[in-house]
Amino acid sequence: MTDTAHGTSWPQFARDLTDPGRAHEKPEALDDLRVLDCSSGNFAALFASSILAEFGAEVIRVEPPAGDVARLFSPGGVKHRGTGLAYLVEARNKRHITLDLRSEQGRLLLARLARHVDIVIESELPGQMDAWGIGYRQLSVLNPRLIYLAVSTHGQFGPRAARAMPDYDITAQAMSGVPYVTGEAEGSGPAESSVPTRQGNWAAWYVGGAFGVLAALAALHWRVASGRGQLIDLTPGEAEMRLSDVGVLWYHAYQRIHERVGDLHIQVFPYTLVKTRDSYAFVAGFSDINFAGLTNIMERPDLKERFATTRDRILKARELHQELERWSADLTAEEILTRFQDYMTHKRGPGTVATARLNRPQDVLGEAHWWERGVLRKVDDPDYGELLLQAPPWKLSRTPPRIKWACRPVGADNELIYLKYLGLGKGDLQALRAAGAI
Amino acid sequence: MTEREPQDYFQWTAALFDRARIFDKPEALRGIRVLELTTLVLGPTTADFLGELGAEVVKVELPPGGDTMRYVTPEAMYWQNASIGFFPENHSKYHIGIDLHAEEGKSLFRQLAARSDIMVENFRAGTLDRWGVGYRQLREINPRLIYVADSGFGQWGPFSQGRASYDAVAQTVSGMIGITGFPGRPPILCGMFIGDWFGGLMAATAALVALHHRDRTGEGQLIDFAQSEGLIRTLDWTWVRHGLTGQDRGPVGNRDEALVPADIFSTRDGYVAVAAARDAEFTGLCEAMGEPGLATDPRYATLPERQKPEHMTALLDRIRLWAGKLARAEVEAAGARHGFAAVRVATARDKFEDDHLRARGSVWEYEDPLYGKMVEQGPAAKLSETPARIKWAAKPVGWHNQDVLNRLLGLSPSAIAALQERKVIGQWADRNGARPPAEWTGGSRI
Numbered sequence: 076m077t078d079t080a081h082g083t084s085w086p087q088f089a090r091d092l093t094d095p096g097r098a099h100e101k102p103e104a105l106d107d108l109r110v111l112d113c114s115s116g117n118f119a120a121l122f123a124s125s126i127l128a129e130f131g132a133e134v135i136r137v138e139p140p141a142g143d144v145a146r147l148f149s150p151g152g153v154k155h156r157g158t159g160l161a162y163l164v165e166a167r168n169k170r171h172i173t174l175d176l177r178s179e180q181g182r183l184l185l186a187r188l189a190r191h192v193d194i195v196i197e198s199e200l201p202g203q204m205d206a207w208g209i210g211y212r213q214l215s216v217l218n219p220r221l222i223y224l225a226v227s228t229h230g231q232f233g234p235r236a237a238r239a240m241p242d243y244d245i246t247a248q249a250m251s252g253v254p255y256v257t258g259e260a261e262g263s264g265p266a267e268s269s270v271p272t273r274q275g276n277w278a279a280w281y282v283g284g285a286f287g288v289l290a291a292l293a294a295l296h297w298r299v300a301s302g303r304g305q306l307i308d309l310t311p312g313e314a315e316m317r318l319s320d321v322g323v324l325w326y327h328a329y330q331r332i333h334e335r336v337g338d339l340h341i342q343v344f345p346y347t348l349v350k351t352r353d354s355y356a357f358v359a360g361f362s363d364i365n366f367a368g369l370t371n372i373m374e375r376p377d378l379k380e381r382f383a384t385t386r387d388r389i390l391k392a393r394e395l396h397q398e399l400e401r402w403s404a405d406l407t408a409e410e411i412l413t414r415f416q417d418y419m420t421h422k423r424g425p426g427t428v429a430t431a432r433l434n435r436p437q438d439v440l441g442e443a444h445w446w447e448r449g450v451l452r453k454v455d456d457p458d459y460g461e462l463l464l465q466a467p468p469w470k471l472s473r474t475p476p477r478i479k480w481a482c483r484p485v486g487a488d489n490e491l492i493y494l495k496y497l498g499l500g501k502g503d504l505q506a507l508r509a510a511g512a513i
Numbered sequence: 514m515t516e517r518e519p520q521d522y523f524q525w526t527a528a529l530f531d532r533a534r535i536f537d538k539p540e541a542l543r544g545i546r547v548l549e550l551t552t553l554v555l556g557p558t559t560a561d562f563l564g565e566l567g568a569e570v571v572k573v574e575l576p577p578g579g580d581t582m583r584y585v586t587p588e589a590m591y592w593q594n595a596s597i598g599f600f601p602e603n604h605s606k607y608h609i610g611i612d613l614h615a616e617e618g619k620s621l622f623r624q625l626a627a628r629s630d631i632m633v634e635n636f637r638a639g640t641l642d643r644w645g646v647g648y649r650q651l652r653e654i655n656p657r658l659i660y661v662a663d664s665g666f667g668q669w670g671p672f673s674q675g676r677a678s679y680d681a682v683a684q685t686v687s688g689m690i691g692i693t694g695f696p697g698r699p700p701i702l703c704g705m706f707i708g709d710w711f712g713g714l715m716a717a718t719a720a721l722v723a724l725h726h727r728d729r730t731g732e733g734q735l736i737d738f739a740q741s742e743g744l745i746r747t748l749d750w751t752w753v754r755h756g757l758t759g760q761d762r763g764p765v766g767n768r769d770e771a772l773v774p775a776d777i778f779s780t781r782d783g784y785v786a787v788a789a790a791r792d793a794e795f796t797g798l799c800e801a802m803g804e805p806g807l808a809t810d811p812r813y814a815t816l817p818e819r820q821k822p823e824h825m826t827a828l829l830d831r832i833r834l835w836a837g838k839l840a841r842a843e844v845e846a847a848g849a850r851h852g853f854a855a856v857r858v859a860t861a862r863d864k865f866e867d868d869h870l871r872a873r874g875s876v877w878e879y880e881d882p883l884y885g886k887m888v889e890q891g892p893a894a895k896l897s898e899t900p901a902r903i904k905w906a907a908k909p910v911g912w913h914n915q916d917v918l919n920r921l922l923g924l925s926p927s928a929i930a931a932l933q934e935r936k937v938i939g940q941w942a943d944r945n946g947a948r949p950p951a952e953w954t955g956g957s958r959i
Contacts, residue, residue, distance in 0.1 A: 085639035089668035150770040152820035160750040232526035246856040249786035256704030268695035275692035281747035290894035292721035293541035305898035318710035327888035386589035429677040435691040463756025470737035
């Protein structure tokens, strides 16, 4: 892969340009932006402001005086120095102030801050901010350049918009339809587990947050030319729904409902998990040429004839899966990977084959690749100590994202932010505190 | 929430976001051209999300077979000779077929890159560099180019060489499958290509970050994005807990260990997800269940108590009993009335028939010149001034050769015919997945 004209191999060249270890030497893409995140208990909103903060925006997190309920969302209720584990992940690089949206004085402060920012993010019930006089209708009068991202369950308009329902990941996943097509087939195993199965992480919240940022950045680009902001209505359920493959179109074309089929994929096979001697492994080889490669590695040329076409392999997936497991049962996942890599690296035959050992999170932490690429990082935070965090995953050659700090205590930046933007001194803050506004 | 019911607000939003007015509004990314050299899902979605927001996407494929996704369709069913799996990530694009193994093909491609703002590719790391159309070569021609290199494991690092990747490889290596499903049962793949789709979304987001930098400085740059690393980012509290306690995370079924109660329940006519983590919402749920006493029971009264595993399990069992006697619409209505979250686990038909989703354009019906009536998942985020939109459906390989090569590169019809003659450019193979519908008799190339 050496390029004679340049003398450097591509991986070396790419690494020199994008090594995250040198991110701090480079400029930040969004350091001209200010963001006010006044969301409540919503990790779609928090992930959105995390992305903006990772790329350099000044993000001001607005919490009620007792702290956002998001600080309580933690497995088993575990806290670290007073804050739940999930919040420690999505508070990165954010300034933290308090402000009570339920008090008149607090709302006044929010409206004043909104004059100074480019993006507001909120997750109240649709219409709530408007009723308080601090929704997009009112804030856009004060700041016509404002981009306002509203996150909710059913959206700001449409027949179900007025349903007063809080936004959660599990309900958003349900709405997307993805759990319906994920899991063991109805009746194929124990009743309690042969059901629609959600992704174990907050998948819809993360998808929702990323979609919110995508839309906000597009709005930002449009603002360069138009000088005008806008309202962005985002529901994590519809966000994940957008990713749900053939679902609606297959129904339109054939009135077919995509049902659960466990690990037997309806579009591609083999593209599946198989039991190995030690655990499980994913194996793929679904097009004719790639399936030929897979059967070569398995030393089972007969399978090529028995499952000759893409259609055969999909329709007889269960039978083929058994053949795969007959072969994989005697091997470890590592041995399968070694055989695949040998086949690919030495071009021992046709086709592109792929495999992977099923990783539990602990297995991921044991692999050097992620550490070398800075995907996982130990961050030394002044308030919360050393934390193991997932770092921003993109590598940008000129304006790389980065983590500066992990989290801040409730209200830790009140003095700085209120002085910087509203000129309020210690005495003013004391009065506001006494009134319960901050 | 004690404030007034803001009916006037919903009248205002209904007018502001009116589906019928979308095409009367401008597009956010008007004037941005995306050049796409991709296959399957990760690369095409990256470009598709930008296209929905108004970028012009030129999709280059290797003729005559084109993108592998043209042959990835449910149960190998070809609808109007096309793969149903190819449509959801290829909207409103201009499809051209160029043989990039030919020197002339590379030259055409470089000319297109010179006229583009964003380039998206998802070949294995280093492939396009070897072909002479990678970032190193294109940045010389166009320093403003934002070059998005999508991959399974990145452009460098131990796993980046000699290892193929698909969506499910990312699901498998990232730990996502490791924390999904039910304990003691076989691991479960996500029913859609989540590593690809989420990856495309993240890559498109980074491209817009880079566009903002370019708006400020004029500089393009390289973006290295790996889908496995995208999924690692989404595993919420997994890593921080491991760092603090050494505790590994495994599957726990559908319940949410951090938000209680939150689970998926079986009803008389399907499944419904219910969540009520805040105390006031939980009180509402208890009232709906006809058990208001639960809300003050010390085992359940506060979130920290409900989060204790034994309390969570007992509580979820009680909700399961209650939901099992109802229809899913009754559980949803109870949620709306009592202020907790309750949403059915939607099937494809549920989505297709949902008036709410249609009114919002999240289920999007349109008339394509070649395929007729289409109904698909529509753009996710709703932008009031510059709404995202679908204009037309994916087309066969090389469908827009004439249009693009003439309009962007100024090639005459005879020059284009000569390129076709020399097989530098090409169009669809005569096989399912690549070719137009049987009814097509030539003519319009929209």
